[in-house]
Amino acid sequence: xxxxxxxALLAVAALSANAEQKLRVIELGNPNATEEDRQRGQAELAxxxxxxxxxxxxxxxxxxxxxxxxxxxxxxxxEPADAVQRRIQAREFDALHTEGAKxxxxxxxxxxxxxxxxxxxxxxxxxxxxxxRQFKSGYQDYERTLKECxxxxxxx
Numbered sequence: 001x002x003x004x005x006x007x008a009l010l011a012v013a014a015l016s017a018n019a020e021q022k023l024r025v026i027e028l029g030n031p032n033a034t035e036e037d038r039q040r041g042q043a044e045l046a047x048x049x050x051x052x053x054x055x056x057x058x059x060x061x062x063x064x065x066x067x068x069x070x071x072x073x074x075x076x077x078x079e080p081a082d083a084v085q086r087r088i089q090a091r092e093f094d095a096l097h098t099e100g101a102k103x104x105x106x107x108x109x110x111x112x113x114x115x116x117x118x119x120x121x122x123x124x125x126x127x128x129x130x131x132x133r134q135f136k137s138g139y140q141d142y143e144r145t146l147k148e149c150x151x152x153x154x155x156x
Contacts, residue, residue, distance in 0.1 A: 076089065
């Protein structure tokens with residue numbers, strides 16, 4: 001009897017607390033966005049969706065440039081730390097990361113090329129910030145996604 005009374009009391013309290021909550025609409029967009037901003041966003045979304053239409057040669061060229069950047073970065077690891085060179089390398093990885101977005105995301109043919117650029121960028125940032133765990137996992141992710149991208153390129 002006592003348990004039933006407590007359960008009923010808790011149910012009534014929960015229902016009244018639920019009834020007090022008002023439904024709120026949360027606007028995630030920028031309220032100050034201009035029409036130009038909206039059109040630019042639509043264009044970027046369309047470009048991401050067109051990731052399947054990218055020629056294989058473009059993906060191959062991108063991966064060669066990314067691989068060359070990674071090899072240059074690895075060669076810098078053997079030398080004493082030169083802050084200017086590391087900053088230049090970081091900008092190069094950032095530019096490749098930005099360019100990699102054109103390959104689209106999960107459901108596109110060359111999405112792993114985008115993931116490889118992201119992993120390489122993360123790997124290099126981890127090196128700069130002396131984060132050993134992220135450095136190791138970033139490089140392992142880069143190697144894995146590089147292989148996946150090469151397989152997608154080979155399939156054509």
